[in-house]
Amino acid sequence: MLHIEFITDLGAKVTVDVERPEQLLDVQRHYGRLGWTSGEVPNGGFVFPLDNEPDFDWSLIGARPWTNPEGEVMILHRGHAYRRRELEAVDSRKLKLPKAVKYSRGAKPTDPEHLREKADGEIEYVTLAMFRGGKRQDRFAASQGQGTSAGQGQPREPRAAAPAGRYEPRPQPDSVPMSRPTARAAASAPAEEDTPF
Amino acid sequence: MLHIEFITDLGAKVTVDVERPEQLLDVQRHYGRLGWTSGEVPNGGFVFPLDNEPDFDWSLIGARPWTNPEGEVMILHRGHAYRRRELEAVDSRKLKLPKAVKYSRGAKPTDPEHLREKADGEIEYVTLAMFRGGKRQDRFAASQGQGTSAGQGQPREPRAAAPAGRYEPRPQPDSVPMSRPTARAAASAPAEEDTPF
Amino acid sequence: MLHIEFITDLGAKVTVDVERPEQLLDVQRHYGRLGWTSGEVPNGGFVFPLDNEPDFDWSLIGARPWTNPEGEVMILHRGHAYRRRELEAVDSRKLKLPKAVKYSRGAKPTDPEHLREKADGEIEYVTLAMFRGGKRQDRFAASQGQGTSAGQGQPREPRAAAPAGRYEPRPQPDSVPMSRPTARAAASAPAEEDTPF
Amino acid sequence: MLHIEFITDLGAKVTVDVERPEQLLDVQRHYGRLGWTSGEVPNGGFVFPLDNEPDFDWSLIGARPWTNPEGEVMILHRGHAYRRRELEAVDSRKLKLPKAVKYSRGAKPTDPEHLREKADGEIEYVTLAMFRGGKRQDRFAASQGQGTSAGQGQPREPRAAAPAGRYEPRPQPDSVPMSRPTARAAASAPAEEDTPF
């Protein structure tokens, strides 16, 4: 038997028993849809293959798409909204980087020091996920994971694919406070998936 | 089976087994009434929908209303008293913020750095909960949650609704030491709910 | 079932299963008599009602009375000795404080910053427990707690009431190194309760 | 029964039950091949006997060999690539050091302070493992560990021996960003063992 430790949408520490290893990802999807998360976001953010980005199942990490008041699709994770940014490939003499898609937000005063990344100027940001290189893994797709986990038979709602983000070579802080979501706890109701406010 | 990890009113680390996921919130209410808490207060405080504020069940987070010697209703959480503050909506060219209700207290020297929020001047404060925007969730209401949890059949005491707080656009530290509650441990007896001193 | 996590007298992390919630305090008393502790001392120390001070059961927090070489009764907790201090009530225009009894010690170089409280001058101290206000809770008394916990039937030794401490309006560091107990591990033997050295 | 706590390749905290102590290393190999790790890398890195270096089973610590775009074999561990460096024996009047093999990488801004080791000049690095002295332990070899763990019968893929690294008396940071692997999550698929990108 396995046991996975979550922080619930209410901030509680709850461990869930899992009968078989092959059920683990489905249990993560199930509770992830409620806004529960397990473990910490790695320093620098999660890293996934670029080919997983179009249909990535954000519930795997307790996140979900959300359309902000300006109509932009963002990713909500533990009450923070992350914006999609496309990073073009760099191929200069000093630096070679494949193209990538990154989900990040401006740093807030209460963010711990080690999560803040310096960008140009004074701006600091925090990355949730980086999609770059790699080889697609079907187990990360939103269309995966139905029904193999015992006891959670509810049908999974269809999920909007991540939006085509605008090109933003440099990270930007969330510029208007209005766009700061208040969904830390409200995030847990699947039915309100599009409007946490 | 699930397992929820609490810090008891005596500061002990105690995990409680929970048979079914749907019992979890009731177990949190049950032990929360004893002053037990699970997990940490998120940086910046819990965030709940504004419409949940009038009848919010504070036991969900191990807190409870308490009337201080001046007759003001405050919220006690792990021995600290938080004051209700109404924040009016802001709608200027630079800033748009919906109205909100916030429960906060002045920072104390032993508070860790990342919890302290800077306000105008030298004052620092710590937020327990912010009620803003969102859509009411009945599962957070004080009248919810009876009896679905096996083995904890005691009737739940009626709970005073949160008071109509006075308008305070800026956070204030708890100004008189007298108002500092000594109830860290005493907070655990439901019968003394109105007077921990 | 519940599970309580201790640090043993040897510093090991050990979790003990507890069948029923009502056995929890007795399990804490039982292992607390061996010097085991659960969780951390809260910042600023435990807070208990003043009326619980005369017959407080220190085993609840893994502590015990100990008579130092000068004949003074102190409280031993994880190898540190705390001295009893009576704080008189303050009733001035600026400050109102009820009378209290406090158990504290001088800070040591290896104490973490957030535990150190500044007093007058350069002296820093660490508080184990503060007894102030509140309403007596019988469950904290040394004469409580016999026998309801399955499998720990040994008779409980009588416990000296806390001594009448001398008046000390300001905290004092433990002035002579000689009074520093070496009982971190030796503290676990109930039979040597008066002389850990 | 034993229980081993892992961080999965997706960053989740998952505990796995292990029936008998002698199955423990095999469970570590099994989940280690998926990129799961247990506990922290010790300050200064893991230390193993030098004679274990040629056929060390990196899955024991959740790592695996990976050939970078320049054709160099490196060790991937939690999304970081470590380079093999041979340290020659030192035998001067001031210093005596046996020869060793070290796997290290340049420090990144998000690395915590206590992991960074100072080298000559401004360069800081982080060590994953040091092979020095000691006596070979067969239990660490890649050819060990088949089949004694119940329920994980898949054949183990052959594993390339660690490459003959070039002599590098001083640590070097990973000089080109291109060599920074994006495999933090992708690392979990055994089939893609040679090319995480």
Added chain:
Amino acid sequence: MLHIEFITDLGAKVTVDVERPEQLLDVQRHYGRLGWTSGEVPNGGFVFPLDNEPDFDWSLIGARPWTNPEGEVMILHRGHAYRRRELEAVDSRKLKLPKAVKYSRGAKPTDPEHLREKADGEIEYVTLAMFRGGKRQDRFAASQGQGTSAGQGQPREPRAAAPAGRYEPRPQPDSVPMSRPTARAAASAPAEEDTPF
């Protein structure tokens, strides 16, 4: 039932079930012989009665005696070697200290700040254990603890008593790098108890 949490010799977090409380010390001895440790070394080191020093069972804390290349017996604990130092009694007007035996080492750059103790001059050291005062407890002796723990019937190897250390009123850092053990992992094989290199 009890559950004790270890860090294994490979750094993994492993919890071991223990049927009865009276088996706990034997389980600690059993896994301690493999270099597993539970919990943290207390700030300032473990404290034991002086009379337990001659036959102290170091396996209780996951440590073991080791003879360094100069022929000196040291104590190995999590890859660090600690030297025995006899502290004479001090009886001046300002200071009274009973005689003691201390096991300490020079601080390393990767040691956390709160473990480092300042000595005369610039030297900082870290203490593993202090034997001072107290009353002998037979349960700490190397000849104790056979066979009461179910399922671990291997005969216990005889253990060399701690050596008569030379007098060293002031702590000394390990002066030659050569004496730095590489045994963090290799420490786990009881058969190589005298020579981890």
